[in-house]
Amino acid sequence: MNRSATSSGIAQSQAQVQQSQAGVEQSQAQVQAAEAQVQQAAAALQLAEVNLAHTTITSPIDGIVVSRDVNVGQTVAASLSAPTLFTIANDLTKMQVIANIDQADIGLVENAKSVKFSVDAFPGKDFDGKIEQMRLNPQNVQNVVTYNVVIDVDNPEQKLKPGMTANLTVTIDERNNVLKVPNAALRFTPQDGGGQRTGGGNGNGQGRRQSNGNGSGDSSQRSGSGSDVQFAPATAPVLDGQTRIVWVMGQDGKPQRRRDQGRPD
Numbered sequence: 001m002n003r004s005a006t007s008s009g010i011a012q013s014q015a016q017v018q019q020s021q022a023g024v025e026q027s028q029a030q031v032q033a034a035e036a037q038v039q040q041a042a043a044a045l046q047l048a049e050v051n052l053a054h055t056t057i058t059s060p061i062d063g064i065v066v067s068r069d070v071n072v073g074q075t076v077a078a079s080l081s082a083p084t085l086f087t088i089a090n091d092l093t094k095m096q097v098i099a100n101i102d103q104a105d106i107g108l109v110e111n112a113k114s115v116k117f118s119v120d121a122f123p124g125k126d127f128d129g130k131i132e133q134m135r136l137n138p139q140n141v142q143n144v145v146t147y148n149v150v151i152d153v154d155n156p157e158q159k160l161k162p163g164m165t166a167n168l169t170v171t172i173d174e175r176n177n178v179l180k181v182p183n184a185a186l187r188f189t190p191q192d193g194g195g196q197r198t199g200g201g202n203g204n205g206q207g208r209r210q211s212n213g214n215g216s217g218d219s220s221q222r223s224g225s226g227s228d229v230q231f232a233p234a235t236a237p238v239l240d241g242q243t244r245i246v247w248v249m250g251q252d253g254k255p256q257r258r259r260d261q262g263r264p265d
Contacts, residue, residue, distance in 0.1 A: 063090040066162055092158050097129060097151040097166050100139065106147050108172045110134065115151055117166040122159060127166075129153045186244050190255040 067087040070076055076083050097117060101109050115129040129151040139146045151168075153160065232242040243259045250256040 057085060059086070059088055061088060061090050063088045064092060089162060092162075093155050095153045095155045095160055095162075096132070097153055097168070099149045099151055099166070099168050100146040101149050103138070103145045103147065105170075106134070106149075109149060109170055112170045112172055113174065114171045115168060116171070117151075117168040119160065119164045119166055121161075121164065126169075127153055127160065181246055185246055188247055190247055 065086050066089050068085070069083075069087070070085050076085070109131070112131055115131060116126045117129060118124075118126055130153075131149060132152045133150040135148040135150065137148070139148065230242045232238045232244055238244060246258045247255040248258050
């Protein structure tokens with residue numbers, strides 16, 4: 001009987017030990033689960049802090065707010081492109097004029113010496129600018145091709161405002177102390193006593209054809225040095241090597257030809 005009781009007590013003690021070990025392992029598992037929940041809570045806190053930081057929108061530059069496109073509390077949905085919230089001007093004392101130059105004039109603008117423009121807000125006042133960039137992207141509006149030319153303008157008094165319409169005057173070339181004649185004078189050709197027009201016109205760009213007594217002719221006028229002279233049409237610009245004829249009244253009361261800035265022909 002004693003041996004049987006002793007064996008039963010040992011078995012019971014071993015069962016209690018196993019039960020205690022199982023409780024320890026269960027407690028360790030609960031500790032590990034709690035540590036995992038702590039890490040999960042820390043990750044959720046970090047995500048919430050990042051989302052909170054995204055609610056504060058910081059301007060990339062310092063400047064003046066020109067326009068606000070959203071209101072306080074408005075939901076902004078950003079898909080593939082970020083929406084515009086504010087339009088900010090960096091420095092209103094340094095502005096740019098975006099000019100639309102026709103393709104027929106873009107070649108002359110490349111050699112421009114100065115640019116002046118005016119705005120309707122200040123009539124009679126001219127602003128000076130400088131060509132900074134000529135963009136190569138063409139703009140086609142109703143089959144009219146134009147190019148954007150960026151003009152830098154100093155605006156220390158901040159008279160110029162964003163969005164104003166500017167009327168530009170581009171100076172391509174400049175001459176001082178030059179006699180001006182009307183364009184109609186370039187198309188004038190006097191008549192002789194018989195009602196025939198004299199030679200040396202401007203219309204065909206090569207001079208008028210003159211015939212001598214034997215019926216032969218010369219298709220171009222020649223200057224005193226014997227070199228060929230090409231006459232530019234009255235409605236076209238004067239190219240290199242071309243000239244124009246202007247008739248003036250001489251001291252004898254007869255018309256005389258003048259070319260090359262008033263020098264005698």
